Amino acid sequence: MSSTVALSHAKLPRWAPALVGVVSLAAAGLPAMLLGWGLFAWLVASVLLFLAALPGWSLVVEGRRSAVDRLMTGLVWSAFGVAVLPLVWLIYVVVDQGAQAINGEFLTYSMRGVIGDEQGGVYHALIGTVFITLAATVVSVPIGILTAVYLVEYGGRSKLARWITFLVDVMTGIPSIVAGLFALALVVLIFGPAFRMGFGGSIALSLLMIPTVVRSAEEMFRLVPMDLREASYALGVPKWRTILKVVVPTAIGGVITGIVLAISRVIGETAPLLVVAGATDGVNFNLFDGRMTTLPVFIYSQYAQSTPAGYQRAWGGALVLIAIVMLLNLIARLLGKLLAPKKA
Amino acid sequence: MTATLNPPEAERSEKPASRRGDRIFAGLARGAGLTILLALAAVFIFLFVEGWNGLNAEEATYRPATDFLGYIGPLILSTILAAIIALIVAVPFAIGIALFISHYAPRRLATPVAYVIDLLAAVPSVVFGLWGGRYLADLLQPVHVWLHDRLGFLPFFGPDPASPNGRSLFTAGIVLAIMILPIITAISREVFAQTPRLHEEAALALGATRWEMIRYAVFPYARSGMVSGVMLGLGRALGETMAVAMVLAVTPVATLNVIGTASPATIASNIALNYKEATPSRQSLLIATGLVLFAVTFAINFFARWIVGRNERKQAKA
Amino acid sequence: MAKSIDVSDLNIYYGDFLAVEGVSMTIKARSVTAFIGPSGCGKSTMLRSLNRMHEVIPGARVEGKVMVDGQSLYGPDVDPVAVRRSIGMVFQRPNPFPTMSIYDNVLAGSRLNSRKLSKADADDIVERSLTHANLWNEVKDRLGKPGQGLSGGQQQRLCIARAIAVEPEVLLMDEPCSALDPISTSAIEDLIHELKSDYTIVIVTHNMQQAARVSDETGFFNLKAAGQPGHLVEFNATKKMFTNPDEPATEAYISGRFG
Ligand SMILES: Nc1ncnc2c1ncn2[C@@H]1O[C@H](COP(=O)(O)OP(=O)(O)OP(=O)(O)O)[C@@H](O)[C@H]1O
Numbered sequence: 001m002s003s004t005v006a007l008s009h010a011k012l013p014r015w016a017p018a019l020v021g022v023v024s025l026a027a028a029g030l031p032a033m034l035l036g037w038g039l040f041a042w043l044v045a046s047v048l049l050f051l052a053a054l055p056g057w058s059l060v061v062e063g064r065r066s067a068v069d070r071l072m073t074g075l076v077w078s079a080f081g082v083a084v085l086p087l088v089w090l091i092y093v094v095v096d097q098g099a100q101a102i103n104g105e106f107l108t109y110s111m112r113g114v115i116g117d118e119q120g121g122v123y124h125a126l127i128g129t130v131f132i133t134l135a136a137t138v139v140s141v142p143i144g145i146l147t148a149v150y151l152v153e154y155g156g157r158s159k160l161a162r163w164i165t166f167l168v169d170v171m172t173g174i175p176s177i178v179a180g181l182f183a184l185a186l187v188v189l190i191f192g193p194a195f196r197m198g199f200g201g202s203i204a205l206s207l208l209m210i211p212t213v214v215r216s217a218e219e220m221f222r223l224v225p226m227d228l229r230e231a232s233y234a235l236g237v238p239k240w241r242t243i244l245k246v247v248v249p250t251a252i253g254g255v256i257t258g259i260v261l262a263i264s265r266v267i268g269e270t271a272p273l274l275v276v277a278g279a280t281d282g283v284n285f286n287l288f289d290g291r292m293t294t295l296p297v298f299i300y301s302q303y304a305q306s307t308p309a310g311y312q313r314a315w316g317g318a319l320v321l322i323a324i325v326m327l328l329n330l331i332a333r334l335l336g337k338l339l340a341p342k343k344a
Numbered sequence: 345m346t347a348t349l350n351p352p353e354a355e356r357s358e359k360p361a362s363r364r365g366d367r368i369f370a371g372l373a374r375g376a377g378l379t380i381l382l383a384l385a386a387v388f389i390f391l392f393v394e395g396w397n398g399l400n401a402e403e404a405t406y407r408p409a410t411d412f413l414g415y416i417g418p419l420i421l422s423t424i425l426a427a428i429i430a431l432i433v434a435v436p437f438a439i440g441i442a443l444f445i446s447h448y449a450p451r452r453l454a455t456p457v458a459y460v461i462d463l464l465a466a467v468p469s470v471v472f473g474l475w476g477g478r479y480l481a482d483l484l485q486p487v488h489v490w491l492h493d494r495l496g497f498l499p500f501f502g503p504d505p506a507s508p509n510g511r512s513l514f515t516a517g518i519v520l521a522i523m524i525l526p527i528i529t530a531i532s533r534e535v536f537a538q539t540p541r542l543h544e545e546a547a548l549a550l551g552a553t554r555w556e557m558i559r560y561a562v563f564p565y566a567r568s569g570m571v572s573g574v575m576l577g578l579g580r581a582l583g584e585t586m587a588v589a590m591v592l593a594v595t596p597v598a599t600l601n602v603i604g605t606a607s608p609a610t611i612a613s614n615i616a617l618n619y620k621e622a623t624p625s626r627q628s629l630l631i632a633t634g635l636v637l638f639a640v641t642f643a644i645n646f647f648a649r650w651i652v653g654r655n656e657r658k659q660a661k662a
Numbered sequence: 663m664a665k666s667i668d669v670s671d672l673n674i675y676y677g678d679f680l681a682v683e684g685v686s687m688t689i690k691a692r693s694v695t696a697f698i699g700p701s702g703c704g705k706s707t708m709l710r711s712l713n714r715m716h717e718v719i720p721g722a723r724v725e726g727k728v729m730v731d732g733q734s735l736y737g738p739d740v741d742p743v744a745v746r747r748s749i750g751m752v753f754q755r756p757n758p759f760p761t762m763s764i765y766d767n768v769l770a771g772s773r774l775n776s777r778k779l780s781k782a783d784a785d786d787i788v789e790r791s792l793t794h795a796n797l798w799n800e801v802k803d804r805l806g807k808p809g810q811g812l813s814g815g816q817q818q819r820l821c822i823a824r825a826i827a828v829e830p831e832v833l834l835m836d837e838p839c840s841a842l843d844p845i846s847t848s849a850i851e852d853l854i855h856e857l858k859s860d861y862t863i864v865i866v867t868h869n870m871q872q873a874a875r876v877s878d879e880t881g882f883f884n885l886k887a888a889g890q891p892g893h894l895v896e897f898n899a900t901k902k903m904f905t906n907p908d909e910p911a912t913e914a915y916i917s918g919r920f921g
Pocket residue numbers: 676679681699700701702703704705706707708719
């Protein structure tokens with residue numbers, strides 16, 4: 001039997017982590033200065049020092065369990081810090097490099113006839129991106145929403161519904177290049193091996209978009225309270241009209257948000273379009289004939305040229321692409337807030 | 345109330361019209377669902393039909409190898425090596441960040457952090473490739489030298505000299521790690537947050553520290569969710585194309601060395617790099633390798649979802 | 663080993679919301695103290711502040727003093743983890759760890775405290791705790807089975823066994839019987855009687871008869887009005903509370919004329 005278990009045992013002061021942090025920075029700073037390490041190496045060394053010193057001190061004063069707890073706390077915090085670094089750095093580089101490339105001409109000229117260090121632009125790629133992505137949206141939204149309706153309103157717990165749910169989940173993991181190869185195989189089988197068209201890219205993107213649309217729409221439909229449907233049935237409204245007039249309008253905000261997010265995801269796809277829609281320097285308005293460049297493919301082709309001018313254009317394209325993606329994300333969030341059913 | 349007063353005839357005369365509408369609409373919805381199943385089947389069939397020729401074409405097609413296995417072998421090796429590097433780096437960080445969001449961060453910090461991680465998921469892979477090839481590779485080059493000097497006796501870091509520009513499988517793996525971090529984080533975070541408060545408090549009331557509470561109450565509860573998150577991340581890493589294609593310096597010679605001057609491409613990036621060689625037999629060959637990739641990622645995703653589903657069913661029962 | 667608890671001028675907050683205001687009381691060692699009162703008056707909150715479980719909720723904090731045998735519970739160098747180790751807690755809903763066997767559940771606390779536990783010691787702790795919790799005979803043949811396979815009443819006794827396995831000095835129970843049938847309830851009440859000789863016990867209950875049956879002293883909490891903080895109306899020997907309370911409000915509540 002334990003006699004008097006102490007409620008308090010020796011404990012590090014509250015400011016111990018701060019102190020150790022400062023000391024670690026300073027201690028790692030010395031060799032960093034002497035040996036001429038970069039900022040990066042200095043930070044890494046400080047974090048490692050901190051992760052050793054604080055639990056070490058704690059082990060001496062507070063005992064093993066607290067030391068382990070402090071070590072894990074430190075590790076979790078550094079995991080967070082380290083993960084944020086690449087994102088910040090990447091965004092900084094894209095904005096910094098991209099801003100130097102972007103001007104009016106860059107956005108309104110294509111690459112047709114651009115030789116060497118002439119500037120050229122992304123106009124053709126913007127057109128391609130808009131056309132191909134719109135076509136993909138037109139294909140996937142009806143299929144996605146109707147499937148969600150089936151799963152929520154008709155499928156119940158039937159075998160078919162469960163299989164669809166499961167396969168839709170599995171589909172979210174299909175590598176995008178495989179979707180591209182599928183579209184390529186389809187196009188080649190129908191039109192011959194050398195044929196390319198923008199709509200092939202739309203097919204590939206649809207394959208990637210549909211699962212996202214189904215999942216978000218399904219989730220939203222399930223949130224519509226059963227009472228609403230029953231109230232409508234009780235008025236003698238048939239099921240299909242109930243779905244169209246009650247269920248879909250109630251959930252529409254979330255569904256649109258889901259669609260916009262799905263678009264923002266596929267708009268950055270490169271590999272499938274590279275394979276099936278190909279790349280070209282000129283503007284092509286016809287989805288069903290000829291190669292069509294999208295923004296991501298533009299970035300890749302410019303990068304692949306390995307020239308300073310090519311890199312510059314690639315960064316410019318990257319900034320435009322990131323801006324579009326972030327804008328779509330923002331719109332999705334705003335729509336989600338604006339269209340959310342108002343709560344009493 | 346009027347409905348009960350209606351004579352049965354009136355009801356009957358209403359029904360056919362609404363029934364027809366219902367039947368058409370139900371048919372449409374069902375048809376959409378079936379379309380998805382068909383599309384998935386079509387993916388398999390078309391890849392199979394078009395890829396079949398690539399499996400046993402004439403020897404010249406498999407340049408520089410002589411048969412399909414010889415061609416795809418080095419690609420598979422690279423694919424697996426890159427995915428393993430990505431997992432080794434990403435999993436501890438992802439779980440750490442998920443714990444940070446669910447259990448460690450002050451609430452005011454948790455939401456923005458979750459948002460930032462989601463942003464990471466929204467960055468297109470071609471931008472990651474651009475950044476990886478132009479910046480990260482340079483930053484990591486000294487790490488290559490360091491690994492080669494210290495651990496060069498291992499087949500992964502030697503005996504060939506370290507890459508002079510950092511455009512190695514190692515760097516590609518790191519880029520992949522950053523790219524799969526969000527999905528593993530998102531799924532782990534969700535299962536961590538679902539741990540019943542009751543169990544967490546039971547552990548705390550026994551005098552557990554926060555870490556012990558996590559080990560006793562959170563991890564056992566979240567284990568299968570974490571496994572499936574990692575599997576989904578693995579699926580992504582295996583299938584990611586552009587980032588690898590843009591970072592990696594390619595050679596057809598198979599090697600275990602992940603920090604050497606060049607490695608074979610991964611299956612996915614090999615397709616992107618060679619799509620221009622559109623001779624029909626070469627094209628079939630690329631599609632055949634895509635079929636292999638599809639089969640593997642499909643199996644992995646299938647398994648991951650199955651684990652999640654099994655767990656949900658178990659919890660529904662409890 | 664049992665200890666007395668002195669509470670003085672305790673205010674308990676959830677963020678800015680003052681949930682319990684100005685509580686002072688003395689909880690005697692080796693006795694059973696019951697907290698009663700209407701829903702939402704802060705009984706659970708009060709109880710959880712006695713082993714620093716309250717601060718587990720983000721933003722939650724307390725003002726005032728809680729002394730355990732002359733030692734302040736909220737002193738600057740007091741480790742909440744150590745507090746919870748010596749002041750155990752049983753929750754309203756039984757919460758055995760779902761992934762652990764009955765055996766491991768009982769040992770969960772001990773495993774935390776000492777790294778290595780010999781098989782003999784472990785068996786000994788398990789048998790002693792389960793016997794103490796009146797559960798040994800029912801489960802001794804299936805110690806390896808998961809704890810969640812037991813009935814609700816058995817699970818709750820398993821949680822009590824888990825709490826007393828670490829030999830705490832005080833045992834806090836928050837409506838331990840509210841999810842149980844009358845037979846399990848009476849088994850637990852018997853158990854409380856037996857445990858009284860070794861532990862200081864504080865129990866929250868909505869069941870007046872239960873408070874009257876098991877407790878030596880009773881505290882009645884109430885709300886002045888909806889949205890106002892809860893406070894301690896009366897704290898007295900249970901016999902006195904149920905026959906001749908000092909406060910009219912107490913009498914009204916106990917006799918059911920509450921409103
Ligand atoms: N986690 C929390 N966050 C904010 N306020 C809380 C929280 N838990 C309880 N409260 C508030 O504190 C007050 C006291 O709640 P408490 O749970 O202590 O009441 P109780 O007396 O135990 O009620 P019951 O008999 O229903 O269990 C209530 O007004 C409640 O709304």
